[in-house]
Amino acid sequence: MTEFSLDLNEDQLTLGKWVHDFAANVLRPQAAEWDEREEFPYPVVEEAASIGLYGWEFMAEIMRNDPTGLSTPVALEELFWGDAGLGMAIMGTGLAVAGIAASGSQAQVIEWVPQCYGSPGAVALGAFCASGPDAGSDVNAYRTRARYDEATDEWVLNGTKAWITNGGLAAVHVVVAVVDPGLGSKGHASFVVPPGTKGLSMGQKYAKHGIRASHTAEVVLDDCRVPGRCLLGGKEKLDERLARVREGKPGNAQAAMQTFEATRPSMAAQALGIARAAYEYSLEYAKERHAFGRPIIHNQSIAFMFADIATELEATRMLVWRAAWLGKQKRIHNAEGSMAKLKAGRLAVHSTERAMQILGGYGYTREYPVERWHRDAKIYDIFEGTEQIQQLVISRAISGLRIE
Numbered sequence: 001m002t003e004f005s006l007d008l009n010e011d012q013l014t015l016g017k018w019v020h021d022f023a024a025n026v027l028r029p030q031a032a033e034w035d036e037r038e039e040f041p042y043p044v045v046e047e048a049a050s051i052g053l054y055g056w057e058f059m060a061e062i063m064r065n066d067p068t069g070l071s072t073p074v075a076l077e078e079l080f081w082g083d084a085g086l087g088m089a090i091m092g093t094g095l096a097v098a099g100i101a102a103s104g105s106q107a108q109v110i111e112w113v114p115q116c117y118g119s120p121g122a123v124a125l126g127a128f129c130a131s132g133p134d135a136g137s138d139v140n141a142y143r144t145r146a147r148y149d150e151a152t153d154e155w156v157l158n159g160t161k162a163w164i165t166n167g168g169l170a171a172v173h174v175v176v177a178v179v180d181p182g183l184g185s186k187g188h189a190s191f192v193v194p195p196g197t198k199g200l201s202m203g204q205k206y207a208k209h210g211i212r213a214s215h216t217a218e219v220v221l222d223d224c225r226v227p228g229r230c231l232l233g234g235k236e237k238l239d240e241r242l243a244r245v246r247e248g249k250p251g252n253a254q255a256a257m258q259t260f261e262a263t264r265p266s267m268a269a270q271a272l273g274i275a276r277a278a279y280e281y282s283l284e285y286a287k288e289r290h291a292f293g294r295p296i297i298h299n300q301s302i303a304f305m306f307a308d309i310a311t312e313l314e315a316t317r318m319l320v321w322r323a324a325w326l327g328k329q330k331r332i333h334n335a336e337g338s339m340a341k342l343k344a345g346r347l348a349v350h351s352t353e354r355a356m357q358i359l360g361g362y363g364y365t366r367e368y369p370v371e372r373w374h375r376d377a378k379i380y381d382i383f384e385g386t387e388q389i390q391q392l393v394i395s396r397a398i399s400g401l402r403i404e
């Protein structure tokens with residue numbers, strides 16, 4: 001087991017600086033434009049790929065060569081400090097990769113993960129499709145069905161997925177579908193839908209409040225046939241698992257939950273990046289802006305806002321790093337990831353809202369970035385488990401009871 005330490009190693013310090021420079025020099029200058037355009041920013045993702053910041057090798061490097069688990073949150077905090085919409089355009093594929101890693105065999109990881117990213121000059125995207133139009137938090141209510149066609153050794157997928165990051169644009173879609181509706185969420189399995197598969201199409205594209213450079217759309221599956229080898233984990237394992245569940249024996253966590261458990265500290269690190277961006281920006285502003293003959297920060301009521309947010313930022317980073325470290329040691333007990341995400345989402349909303357307050361009228365305009373950061377921040381209370389779902393996970397973990 002690797003000791004928990006707050007001292008980042010040389011590699012992590014270098015990584016943090018490298019990502020920060022990209023965020024400051026590439027993301028920040030373009031962020032407002034892509035927010036207005038509300039289109040997927042392929043040139044920005046290509047630029048990230050050209051320096052090695054978008055690609056499976058980068059993900060493998062920061063995950064494999066890091067026994068502490070801290071490299072990922074360090075990189076994500078810096079990237080999302082730059083901009084969350086562009087950050088999500090670069091990192092959204094990671095959710096599909098986490099879905100493949102959570103349920104797939106090593107051979108499936110090797111086959112599909114590189115295809116999620118493509119290569120510099122021809123980047124590809126991945127999408128993780130769990131939520132449906134009438135089922136986000138309530139994973140028992142997913143409706144997309146997967147039926148096995150024994151004659152052709154294919155799985156046939158039918159249904160609509162909602163709110164999917166990179167949905168319909170992606171080369172590789174990872175779809176969570178119901179195999180046995182009688183088993184609730186324990187009857188789910190995850191499937192890779194390979195590039196160019198017939199029967200998968202993009203439904204409506206959502207016009208969003210924030211992270212507008214990130215693409216979010218419905219994914220429609222209409223008799224979408226995928227080869228048997230696209231079932232993540234394989235049929236033998238699935239049959240064994242379903243048999244155990246039918247006999248009332250404890251099974252593994254279901255497919256979507258396994259993915260979210262792995263990604264919550266990362267989502268929290270992204271929110272932390274937004275919170276820190278707003279804090280730093282408004283702190284500088286408060287030192288410059290004069291009212292009643294002195295910089296506004298000389299008012300205790302303003303300075304104390306910064307004192308509180310600085311303290312919250314440090315506390316949140318500790319939660320995020322602890323969850324990431326525990327995750328790496330495979331010692332996460334569920335609630336640590338949820339605590340980190342709950343806290344970081346709320347802080348991002350609070351810090352960006354306070355930043356708008358500090359900037360006064362300017363803060364409310366699109367001339368300054370804080371209103372965009374505030375719009376971006378809110379998603380962290382909603383996706384990958386809403387505020388209330390994190391509270392549910394935490395309250396169950398601390399009480400040992402089935403809180404409803």
Ligand SMILES: Cc1cc2nc3c(=O)[nH]c(=O)nc-3n(C[C@H](O)[C@H](O)[C@H](O)COP(=O)(O)OP(=O)(O)OC[C@H]3O[C@@H](n4cnc5c(N)ncnc54)[C@H](O)[C@@H]3O)c2cc1C
Binds near residue numbers: 129133134136385392
């Ligand atoms: C921009 C964006 C990107 C997304 N990307 C993806 C993606 O890539 N893949 C994917 O699969 N999904 C994605 N989602 C979906 C997202 O994860 C869901 O929106 C989220 O899980 C909430 O589900 P819902 O929208 O159905 O809300 P609901 O589940 O209907 O919840 C509505 C409200 O009720 C509350 N609530 C629900 N149940 C309970 C309960 N038991 N106790 C207390 N309160 C409760 C919720 O907290 C929320 O406040 C994305 C969503 C957005 C907006």
